[in-house]
Amino acid sequence: DSGVTQTPKHLITATGQRVTLRCSPRSGDLSVYWYQQSLDQGLQFLIQYYNGEERAKGNILERFSAQQFPDLHSELNLSSLELGDSALYFCASSDISGANVLTFGAGSRLTVL
Amino acid sequence: AQSVTQLGSHVSVSEGALVLLRCNYSSSVPPYLFWYVQYPNQGLQLLLKYTSAATLVKGINGFEAEFKKSETSFHLTKPSAHMSDAAEYFCAVRSGTASKLTFGTGTRLQVTL
Numbered sequence: 001d002s003g004v005t006q007t008p009k010h011l012i013t014a015t016g017q018r019v020t021l022r023c024s025p026r027s028g029d030l031s032v033y034w035y036q037q038s039l040d041q042g043l044q045f046l047i048q049y050y051n052g053e054e055r056a057k058g059n060i061l062e063r064f065s066a067q068q069f070p071d072l073h074s075e076l077n078l079s080s081l082e083l084g085d086s087a088l089y090f091c092a093s094s095d096i097s098g099a100n101v102l103t104f105g106a107g108s109r110l111t112v113l
Numbered sequence: 114a115q116s117v118t119q120l121g122s123h124v125s126v127s128e129g130a131l132v133l134l135r136c137n138y139s140s141s142v143p144p145y146l147f148w149y150v151q152y153p154n155q156g157l158q159l160l161l162k163y164t165s166a167a168t169l170v171k172g173i174n175g176f177e178a179e180f181k182k183s184e185t186s187f188h189l190t191k192p193s194a195h196m197s198d199a200a201e202y203f204c205a206v207r208s209g210t211a212s213k214l215t216f217g218t219g220t221r222l223q224v225t226l
Contacts, residue, residue, distance in 0.1 A: 043216040104156040
């Protein structure tokens with residue numbers, strides 16, 4: 001157990017729908033990162049939050065949004081889902097000090113039918 | 114911009130043989146470098162990290178990597194492969210003020226009897 005908790009582990013939904021993925025960071029970590037892993041794109045950085053504020057943005061689609069709450073958990077919202085959104089979505093957390101080691105959760109596997 | 118290139122998307126070795134997974138980085142400033150491992154249906158687990166303290170870095174499960182600035186490389190090695198080493202391995206870089214990691218495309222290691 002890495003200490004980073006992601007729910008749900010698996011999610012199957014239809015095109016056009018909206019889903020929310022949840023992440024609880026490791027205790028003491030203030031920063032949360034979201035990554036998308038797909039066969040054709042590899043591991044792509046989506047977005048980072050630090051203590052509730054957006055810190056960096058990567059290849060995140062406009063249909064996707066995220067936030068980090070006061071208790072430091074984070075949610076990634078995916079809307080108007082398309083077949084191509086099917087992927088593993090990973091959350092990672094860190095304390096951003098020193099080497100900034102990211103600790104990853106087990107991921108949420110999204111299947112869009 | 115920072116990036117890593119992993120040469121070889123698939124590597125196959127015999128059990129007991131040397132494991133060598135290649136990673137080259139590009140960074141305009143001294144980087145932090147990481148190797149992560151992903152076992153099937155799991156998240157990413159940190160194997161080792163380079164933080165400029167020592168060029169030869171030892172990690173978990175008998176893996177090590179050497180930072181070579183002149184070659185901009187950070188190759189991962191293990192003297193003797195075990196069946197349990199079969200997994201996907203990712204090289205990642207962080208540099209400058211950015212705290213996110215940029216990952217390579219991954220190398221799938223197969224270990225045969």
